Amino acid sequence: MHSNRHRAQTNRRNSSESVCRSQLTRHASLRSQQRAIPKACIPLIRAYGKRYYDGRGGITYLMTYGAVDTLIRALGRNEVIERLEGVYIVVDADEEQKVITVGHCW
Numbered sequence: 001m002h003s004n005r006h007r008a009q010t011n012r013r014n015s016s017e018s019v020c021r022s023q024l025t026r027h028a029s030l031r032s033q034q035r036a037i038p039k040a041c042i043p044l045i046r047a048y049g050k051r052y053y054d055g056r057g058g059i060t061y062l063m064t065y066g067a068v069d070t071l072i073r074a075l076g077r078n079e080v081i082e083r084l085e086g087v088y089i090v091v092d093a094d095e096e097q098k099v100i101t102v103g104h105c106w
Contacts (some may be wrong), residue, residue, distance in 0.1 A: 028099045037087055037102050045089050062088040
């Protein structure tokens, strides 16, 4: 029998694998650049961020304090990971590999 921790890690790994095939819309790519959010962090945000349905056809993944803490425990502390608190991505609910936008939640 697998522990809850093992299942969470497996779910994150599966989520990360699907995000590697993410398609950023032109808008998301531009916002990522304008807002200094590395595109390489998108799989981490998707795998560790808190998931919310926005009620308008999108799913938001938000890097809460707890999400960042979990990520630091998994990968170690570094400046890029520490700056992810408050960062979010929005993906299309019908095509979850499509990233619509990225931003900071202030």
